[in-house]
Amino acid sequence: MESPAEPIVRIRNLTKSYRRGEQRVPVLTNISFDIAAGEFIALMGPSGSGKSTLLNLIAGIDKPDGGSLTVNGTDIATLSEAELADWRAANVGFIFQFYNLMPVLTAFENVELPLLLTSLARGERQARVDLALSMVGLADRTTHYPSELSGGQQQRVAIARAFITDPVILVADEPTGDLDRASANDILALLERLNAELGKTIIMVTHDPHAARSAHAIRHLEKGELDVAP
Amino acid sequence: MSVPLSYIWRNLAARRLTTLLTAGGMALVVFVFATVLMLEEGLRVTLVETGSPGNVVVTRRSAGTEVQSIIDREQAAIVESQPEIALGEHGLQLASKETVVLISLAKRGSDKASNVLIRGVGSHGLELRPQVSLLSGRMFRPGSTEIIAGKSVAERYQGTGVGETLRFGQREWTVVGIMDAGRTGFDSEIWGDADQLMQAFRRSVYSSVIVKLVDPDRFPEFRARLEADPRLTLDIKQESVFYAEQSQLLANFISYLGMILSIIFSIGAIIGAMITMYASVANRATEIGTLRALGFRRANILAAFLVEALMLGAAGGVAGLALASFMQFFTISTMNWQSFSELAFSFTLNGEIAAKSLAFALVMGVAGGFLPAARAARLDIVDSLRAA
Structure with missing residues (x-):
C-alpha cells in the first residue's frame, strides 16, 4: 500500500450529474486523478464547481453516473447500499462544516458512535475513546454535551469521531468554515498532526485559501473539471 | 450493533412536551381499551363466581333465566329425589x-x-351457596316475613338496611340481615323464605330448583335421567355454566361497543404518533444523514425510529394502564337484560388485560411509527446532510 504505484484513491473518467426537473445538470465531467496514500489534499473551487460532490463520491455517500472509483483497492461504485455502509464504517472518517454531532449524546458517546458498528468490547471502546479525546485535547470534556462546548471544541470532538475507527481516509467538508480564525488554526493544526503522525490520507474541501495552505497539494475544480496545474 | 438506545431515549426526553402529549393521547386510548376489558371481566367474574360447579340449576326448558321459568311442585319433587343429590343434616x-x-x-x-x-330460598338455600355469608344482622327465620338484603342492594336502595321495612306482595317485610356474597350476583338480590314469598305473590309454582351433587362428575348421569323422564320438560345446567350464559348478552354488548370505541380512538392516537414521528424525522434529517455516513445501515435507522415509536407506545400503555387500574375502586350497576334485574359489578384488572392493553399500545406505536421510520431509512444521505 505504501508503493506510490498504488494510489489510495484512483479516479478514472468519473461523471456525475443531477436531475433538475426535466434537465440533467452535469456536475462532474470525466474526472481522472489519483491521491497517494498519506496525502493531505485540498479541493478548492467556486460554489457549484462540484468539489463537494467529488468529496461525497470518494467518501461513498453518493454514487457516480459513470467511470470508476477505487478507494483502498475497492471499486466502491459497484457496492450495494448495505455494503457501502459497511465499507464507510471501516474506511472513511467524516468531518463536517457544522460538526454534525448528536446533540443528545455526550462528547464521549459521540466519539464512541462509530465503534458501535465494530465488534470491540465495551472496555476496549472506552480506552480508545479516552485516547482519542485526549489526542484532541478534550480529555476533561468527555461528559459534556455538544451544546456545552464551543464550536472549535465541537469540531475537535467530531475529528476524534472521524479517526476513532482508524479509517484509511479522512474527508473534511469545509472543516473550518464555521469557526473563527484561532479555532480554525487549531483544527488545521490537528489535521496536520493526524496526517503527519498517524499517516492519515486527508481530503479537504475548502473555500479558504488560508486553510488550503495546510494541505500538501491543492486541486482546483471549475465547472466540473479539474485543473491541469498541481 | 445498532443505534444506541440512549440516543433514542434521550431524543424522546429532549422533546419532552411533544413526547408527553403523544404518549398522553395513546394513554387515553389504552385507558378506554383497558377499562372496557376490565368491565367485561368484572361482569364475567361476578356472574361466573355466582355459580359453583358442584351445583345444578334446574329451570323450565328454554326459559333461559329463572325469572321466566316455572317448575310445578310435582316436577320439583321428582328433581329433588334423584340419587346423585348430596345429603345434608338429618338425611335431607x-x-x-x-x-x-x-x-x-x-x-x-x-x-x-x-x-x-327477590329470591325465595328453601332451608338449604344458604348451605348451597358457601360464598354467601352474613355481613350484619342475622338470617331470616323460615316461615316469617323476614328478609335479608345483598350488600350492593343495601347500599343502593331505600328501606333495605337492617331494621328497615319494605312493602311488597301486600305485606310488610323486615330486613333482618345483610349478606355478603363475595361480589357475586347474589349481592344484587334480596332473599326470603320461599313459601312465604310464594304466598305473598300468590304463586303456586317455583322458578327453579338448585341442588348439590354428591360428586360434580356425576352431573352427566343426573342430567341424562331427568331429560329422559317424560314427565319433565326441564333445562339442567351446572350453576357456573348457567350464570356464565346469563352474562353473555351484556358482556358481548360491552365488548363490541368498547372495541369499536377503542378502534376509532386508536386511529386518532396513531395519526398523532405519526405526526410526532414525522416531525422527529424531519428535525433530525442531518443526524440521520450523519449516522448513515458513519456507516449505520438503512435497517439500523428504521429500527431506531421504530424503537422510538415503540417507546412512545409503551409509555402511553403504562400510563393508560395505571390510570385504568384506579377504576378497580369503582363499582357500577346496570340492568342485566337477561334477568331484567340490576346487577352490580366492578372493574376487574388481571394479567391478561394488562398484557393485552400494553400490546395494544405497542401496536399503536408501530402503526404510527412505521411510515415515518421508513421515510427516515429511505432518506438520501447527501440530501439529508445538506438539510443543515
Whole structure:
C-alpha cells in the first residue's frame, strides 16, 4: 500500500450529474486523478464547481453516473447500499462544516458512535475513546454535551469521531468554515498532526485559501473539471 | 450493533412536551381499551363466581333465566329425589326449591326506581351457596316475613338496611340481615323464605330448583335421567355454566361497543404518533444523514425510529394502564337484560388485560411509527446532510 504505484484513491473518467426537473445538470465531467496514500489534499473551487460532490463520491455517500472509483483497492461504485455502509464504517472518517454531532449524546458517546458498528468490547471502546479525546485535547470534556462546548471544541470532538475507527481516509467538508480564525488554526493544526503522525490520507474541501495552505497539494475544480496545474 | 438506545431515549426526553402529549393521547386510548376489558371481566367474574360447579340449576326448558321459568311442585319433587343429590343434616337432600320475583325499589339519593330480584330460598338455600355469608344482622327465620338484603342492594336502595321495612306482595317485610356474597350476583338480590314469598305473590309454582351433587362428575348421569323422564320438560345446567350464559348478552354488548370505541380512538392516537414521528424525522434529517455516513445501515435507522415509536407506545400503555387500574375502586350497576334485574359489578384488572392493553399500545406505536421510520431509512444521505 505504501508503493506510490498504488494510489489510495484512483479516479478514472468519473461523471456525475443531477436531475433538475426535466434537465440533467452535469456536475462532474470525466474526472481522472489519483491521491497517494498519506496525502493531505485540498479541493478548492467556486460554489457549484462540484468539489463537494467529488468529496461525497470518494467518501461513498453518493454514487457516480459513470467511470470508476477505487478507494483502498475497492471499486466502491459497484457496492450495494448495505455494503457501502459497511465499507464507510471501516474506511472513511467524516468531518463536517457544522460538526454534525448528536446533540443528545455526550462528547464521549459521540466519539464512541462509530465503534458501535465494530465488534470491540465495551472496555476496549472506552480506552480508545479516552485516547482519542485526549489526542484532541478534550480529555476533561468527555461528559459534556455538544451544546456545552464551543464550536472549535465541537469540531475537535467530531475529528476524534472521524479517526476513532482508524479509517484509511479522512474527508473534511469545509472543516473550518464555521469557526473563527484561532479555532480554525487549531483544527488545521490537528489535521496536520493526524496526517503527519498517524499517516492519515486527508481530503479537504475548502473555500479558504488560508486553510488550503495546510494541505500538501491543492486541486482546483471549475465547472466540473479539474485543473491541469498541481 | 445498532443505534444506541440512549440516543433514542434521550431524543424522546429532549422533546419532552411533544413526547408527553403523544404518549398522553395513546394513554387515553389504552385507558378506554383497558377499562372496557376490565368491565367485561368484572361482569364475567361476578356472574361466573355466582355459580359453583358442584351445583345444578334446574329451570323450565328454554326459559333461559329463572325469572321466566316455572317448575310445578310435582316436577320439583321428582328433581329433588334423584340419587346423585348430596345429603345434608338429618338425611335431607341438599336441594333448594326457589322462587324468583322482580320488584321495583327506589334508589337511595334519587327516587328513581329499578328492578330488584327477590329470591325465595328453601332451608338449604344458604348451605348451597358457601360464598354467601352474613355481613350484619342475622338470617331470616323460615316461615316469617323476614328478609335479608345483598350488600350492593343495601347500599343502593331505600328501606333495605337492617331494621328497615319494605312493602311488597301486600305485606310488610323486615330486613333482618345483610349478606355478603363475595361480589357475586347474589349481592344484587334480596332473599326470603320461599313459601312465604310464594304466598305473598300468590304463586303456586317455583322458578327453579338448585341442588348439590354428591360428586360434580356425576352431573352427566343426573342430567341424562331427568331429560329422559317424560314427565319433565326441564333445562339442567351446572350453576357456573348457567350464570356464565346469563352474562353473555351484556358482556358481548360491552365488548363490541368498547372495541369499536377503542378502534376509532386508536386511529386518532396513531395519526398523532405519526405526526410526532414525522416531525422527529424531519428535525433530525442531518443526524440521520450523519449516522448513515458513519456507516449505520438503512435497517439500523428504521429500527431506531421504530424503537422510538415503540417507546412512545409503551409509555402511553403504562400510563393508560395505571390510570385504568384506579377504576378497580369503582363499582357500577346496570340492568342485566337477561334477568331484567340490576346487577352490580366492578372493574376487574388481571394479567391478561394488562398484557393485552400494553400490546395494544405497542401496536399503536408501530402503526404510527412505521411510515415515518421508513421515510427516515429511505432518506438520501447527501440530501439529508445538506438539510443543515
